[in-house]
Every structure is written in C-alpha cells, then in structure tokens.
Amino acid sequence: MRTNLLRATLSLSIAFGGAAVAADGSPDASFGTDGEYPGHGFYPGPFGNDRSDSIVAVLPAGQRLYLVGNMQSGADEYRMSVYRLGANGFPDYSFGDAGLRTYVPPCPAGRVSDAVVDAAGRLWLAIAGCGDFTVYRLTADGDLDTGLLGSGVLNVAFDLGGDGDDRASKLALSPAGTILIGGSAAAMPAAKLAIAQFTQDGQPVEGFGDAGRASLALSIAPRFVNGLQRMADGRIVATGYRLGNGNSHVEFAARLQPGGQADAGFGADGPGYSVYDPLMLPQPTGGTSGGSLVLHDGSILRVGAVGGDYYLGRWRADGQPDLTLGADGMRRYALDFAGPDPVNPLHNSDAARRIVRQGDGKYLILGQSYAGDGRRGISLLRLMPDFEPDASFGDGGRLRYLLPIASDGVHEMTAVTLNVLPGRVLVGANVATGAGPAQIQTVAALVDDLLFADGVD
Numbered sequence: 001m002r003t004n005l006l007r008a009t010l011s012l013s014i015a016f017g018g019a020a021v022a023a024d025g026s027p028d029a030s031f032g033t034d035g036e037y038p039g040h041g042f043y044p045g046p047f048g049n050d051r052s053d054s055i056v057a058v059l060p061a062g063q064r065l066y067l068v069g070n071m072q073s074g075a076d077e078y079r080m081s082v083y084r085l086g087a088n089g090f091p092d093y094s095f096g097d098a099g100l101r102t103y104v105p106p107c108p109a110g111r112v113s114d115a116v117v118d119a120a121g122r123l124w125l126a127i128a129g130c131g132d133f134t135v136y137r138l139t140a141d142g143d144l145d146t147g148l149l150g151s152g153v154l155n156v157a158f159d160l161g162g163d164g165d166d167r168a169s170k171l172a173l174s175p176a177g178t179i180l181i182g183g184s185a186a187a188m189p190a191a192k193l194a195i196a197q198f199t200q201d202g203q204p205v206e207g208f209g210d211a212g213r214a215s216l217a218l219s220i221a222p223r224f225v226n227g228l229q230r231m232a233d234g235r236i237v238a239t240g241y242r243l244g245n246g247n248s249h250v251e252f253a254a255r256l257q258p259g260g261q262a263d264a265g266f267g268a269d270g271p272g273y274s275v276y277d278p279l280m281l282p283q284p285t286g287g288t289s290g291g292s293l294v295l296h297d298g299s300i301l302r303v304g305a306v307g308g309d310y311y312l313g314r315w316r317a318d319g320q321p322d323l324t325l326g327a328d329g330m331r332r333y334a335l336d337f338a339g340p341d342p343v344n345p346l347h348n349s350d351a352a353r354r355i356v357r358q359g360d361g362k363y364l365i366l367g368q369s370y371a372g373d374g375r376r377g378i379s380l381l382r383l384m385p386d387f388e389p390d391a392s393f394g395d396g397g398r399l400r401y402l403l404p405i406a407s408d409g410v411h412e413m414t415a416v417t418l419n420v421l422p423g424r425v426l427v428g429a430n431v432a433t434g435a436g437p438a439q440i441q442t443v444a445a446l447v448d449d450l451l452f453a454d455g456v457d
Helices: none
Strands: 040-043 054-061 064-074 077-085 100-103 111-117 123-128 133-138 153-156 167-173 179-185 192-198 213-216 224-230 236-243 249-256 273-276 288-294 300-306 309-315 330-333 350-357 363-370 376-383 398-401 413-421 424-432 439-447
Touching: 054 111, 054 413, 054 424, 054 439, 064 111, 064 123, 064 439, 077 111, 077 123, 123 167, 123 179, 133 167, 133 179, 153 192, 167 224, 167 236, 179 224, 179 236, 192 236, 192 249, 213 249, 236 288, 236 300, 249 288, 249 300, 300 363, 309 363, 350 413, 363 413, 376 424
Parallel strands: 111 167, 224 288, 288 350, 309 350, 376 413
Antiparallel strands: 040 439, 054 064, 064 077, 077 100, 111 123, 123 133, 133 153, 167 179, 179 192, 192 213, 224 236, 236 249, 249 273, 288 300, 300 309, 300 350, 309 330, 350 363, 363 376, 376 398, 413 424, 424 439
C-alpha cells in the first residue's frame, strides 16, 4: 500500500458542469483540495522518489483519464505504467493499486513509446526497443486483451536487413478502425521509414504494403516518428527526425498513398518526402524537432526549436516549404521569459514540443522555456489563425509554469503531451524531484473557455 502519494490539484473534469471563471491558461483551481499547486496532479511511482518516471501519453476516455508511461523500478530496470484517474482527477482506486498498474516490458530494453485509446475504451501501447514493432492492447481495466490474437500482443517484423532493430514510436487509429504504427525499420545501407497498418483483430490490412507493412527510403536514416495521421482520402502522413550531431535533429515529412506507396505528388527531396535541418549556423543552440499537424488543405505544420526560440514551419501540400510563412518556410517566436539581454543566453531558451488546433481555428503550442532563475518550466504559445500571437492569452500570447517541488531547489519540468478538450487544456509533463535525475509524472489542467475542440497533435 503506497502512503506517500503526493497529490496536488489536478483540475481535470471531463464533465464540465460548473467550470471555474478564470482567464484562459490559468490553473483551474475549481478541482481538488491542494491550494499550494492548484491545477496540477503529481503521480510518483511505487518504486521510490529517487527513481525516474516519465509520461508518454495522456488519454481522455469519457469519465476517465489514462496516464501512460514508464517507471524506473531498479538501477537499470523499468516497468511500463498506466494510471487511471476518475472524473475528479484523483486516482481511480478501483484500478490496480491506488489507480496504478505496471507491467514488465517484453524485453529488458522495452519502453512504451506511444499510446492511444479506441472507441471501445481499450488501450493500445506501442513498445520500442525489442527488435520488432510491438503493440499491446489492454482492456479498460488494464488487463491484456486476449481478443487480440489470443494474447493481447501484436508483433510486426519488417526484417529488411541491417541489425534488425525495428522501432515503433507512434500510433494512430483510423476512422475505419485500423491501427497505424509508425517508426523506423533497420535496413541496408540505412534505416527506412516504416508504417504498419493492421485491423483491430491484428490482421494485416488487405492491399496495404506487403502484408500490412510499408517502408520508404529517405535521404536520411529516420529514427523517430513523432507525427502520424491519416488524411480524409486515406493517404498517410508521417513526420519525424533523425538525431544528428550535437543537439540537432534533421526532420522529415513523408506522405504515402492509401496502399502504402510513396505519394509522388509530395516531396521536395524525393518522391513522397521532404527533409529539413533546423540547425542553421551560426546559432547559440542547436535545433530540435517537435510534433506536427496536418491541415485540411493537406499542408503540414511542424514545431520545434531553433536558436533558442520556438519555431513554426509549414510544408505545403506538395511538400515544398511555404515561404509565405518566412525564410525556409519557418517563423520564429522568442518567448524570452528571462527578459531582454539575460546574462546567460540559455535563460531565454525555448523549445516547442506539440501543436494542436483549437475548434476556433487558433493554434496552441506546448513546449518548455528557461527563465531568469535558470530553471526549465512548461510554456504555452497561442496563435491566431494567421499565426500571429493571440494577445488575449496570457502575456502577449505566452504563458509559463514552473512547479517548485524539487527537494534540492533545482526545479525542472519537461513538456510531453498536449490535449485540448472542451473547456480545458491538459498538459502532461515530467517534474524533477531533487533526488539526482529523478522525476515524476504530472498533468496540469488549465482553463480554456472553448466549449469545443478539434485539434490533434
């Protein structure tokens, strides 16, 4: 029985009767009982506060919310984790141990890399690090769902050569009910973008690739897929990056036909794909890649960091950079919470991680930013449909939060997930505890006066 569960307010009502009257972006203090950190919930694992836990996905499901991630259970050991919360934002004690279930990964290096919840309330977990694409399907109560292939486990091997290290990093559910799995597949001479599409019964989708598996060679060796979406006409868009030297990430966007072939109508660097390196010398810091969003016109928005600022970029529907947005199809946003000319330029370093589109056409971008105290907190930027900052949100369109809970005073937060719900914004983050590199999971719930939302990240 865990008695040291640190709980602050998680302002997260899924049923929105009686929402608090507060400015957009404010922590929603109408929920929970902890007045010191309103609008936040903290979820340490059962293995000690000196362990490093991390959120991968925050999944609203009716009157429930699932927090999916990984928890450190030993010096070099991890377990996959699922927290289930009730509509009041506190752990659902009918689920596992005080709302938490953990699972031994299928291999020692296995880690949950993404998760989705389907219309039946079942959880799908992508697991990387075990050589093949591996997906678990869990029931709403967290048991392996034997309705999937009798085991609840789907393994997809591409076997294209190389070291055989195929890594699943992103999941998506299609309107037709199929499951899309995106990642990289080992091959010679270099890894390829890999997309698998299977039915919810675990069978290859007929007519997609080779037995449900499609791959695409790029001019770079992709490592991670951080965006995976199916367009209305069945084409599939995948975005991601290859880790480069220093802190640079070379990005890519790829578009496949419904059958898995490269879409020759898209691509600045080859049939079906475009690449971009956000590290443009000279810069004080390297570039990083965040998430992406496909718009109704087929263009792709992407976010990340360049030169210590947020950036928003766009590939047009043909794969060329949209130069109307700025040089190289990119616009920079300096949040600069430390103020002008800080002594340490890193104190003004911002990095965007996720982008969603609200139901009113505005864009919300989540990331993390340093300030004058030298600490990293989560930050939000809201843009108008024309990509100008929304002056009605926070301070000129920007907000920053830092949870000062670290026992050593070195407070750090890492932004991970962003959900826009009717009346509420949910931010999943990891927060330093002060015990060396240890961190715990948290969700921040922020007020949003919209009663509708249609964004995805």
